Amino acid sequence: MDYIATILPPLLQGSAVTLQVFLITLVLAVPLGLGLALLRISRFGFLSTLVNGYIWLMRGTPLMLQMLFIYFALPFIPVIGIRLPDFPAAILAFVLNYAAYFAEIFRAGIQSIDRGQYEGAKVLGMTYPQTMRRIVLPQVLKRILPPMSNETITLVKDTSLIYVLAMNDLLRAARGIVQRDFTTSPFVVAAAFYLIMTLVLTYGFQRLEKKYAVYDE
């Protein structure tokens, strides 16, 4: 017990990094994903194809590779090449990657809404943006909660990939102590930390699902 108390501070510091990457990614990638989904289903064929290609690229290559590319290779690309510090580089990779997955979840949700909802709104004089904001998206939210819950839980665990940029997230902090002290108990503590985070998330999503259960479709 005393030993665990001594390793808690560095593990908590690591958790703080993990949570930062998680929260910032979530806050930025969800709206970006929604925007991509709306473009993907829009009648602008060119933009739709472009987004389709983007989603293919982001889902088709490993997140770790994307992170390494943004950190190491981006600076050498003409015009857009900039050298990012490790934290922004990691965030950029996570946001770009997760937005692609969120976009597909949103698209599936939007396309699952009955055409009659659009027609019902249209004959009441509502414009397309009004229909989206007031009628379609609130219903989409209810339908996409389960896949969104899945994806955010994956995101918590994916944050451990930032170790490749030598950032001290929860897992890397634990591994550091394991190698220093020749004991595996930091791994167990780290696992407990991850479980607590995902437990909070699961609980949050369950609350949301309950809230939306007031109406059936």
Add this chain to the structure above:
Amino acid sequence: MIRASDVHKRFGAVEVLKGVSLDVDKGEVIAVIGPSGSGKSTFLRCLIHLETIHRGNIEIEGEALVSTNAQGLCQYVPPADINRVCRKMGMVFQHFNLFPHLTVLQNLIEAPLTVKGVLKDEIVPKAEALLRKVGLFDKRNSYPSRLSGGQKQRVAIARALAMEPDIMLFDEPTSALDPELTGEVLSTMRELAEERMTMIVVTHEMAFAREVAGRVVFMDGGVVVEARPARELFAAPEHPRTRAFLEKML
């Protein structure tokens, strides 16, 4: 109120409307009948711009929605005008299309709030009055999924009326209902007709067409076969196709 002439509509290569014309005066109740696939629902949907037409003219209360010039070029008015012209009409669907995530009252006030920008304090009493009128005031805080089909359709009628339209379009409003529930919807519509609301009703309810409609339009194969006062048409259909259809229905 409504002047539609020579309306043509294609779905791909299939011509669903082959030159439909109809004039509707203020306060008239028109029943549109005919076999399925005759284009009657499509025609109704064209009037409120749920479908775009390929040729012809539609005018609502003297304002053009779409017109076709001598060269055959079919042109709609600008989008803002389309929206304004179509707002003179309300529509009720076969499958209600209520918003499931909103309560009955919220369904009624949503469009007045977002489209017209009416104040909530103003619209809520109006919406409640409409719900009383259709006999569903006690359901105002229920979600649509808790209602029977007939109740849903009466909410849909009240929701359309909350936008204060001059014309009401009904697209087979009782076709999705259990037979014992059609009566309540039809009596709501009858009340509306008695208040001199201008109505176009696409329906398979021959009794309703005969008793409530002033004029009955019989459509078949994408054209209006016969359009005459209800009594005349039911008593002595002129066209053999009308006669054959009525024999099957009655």
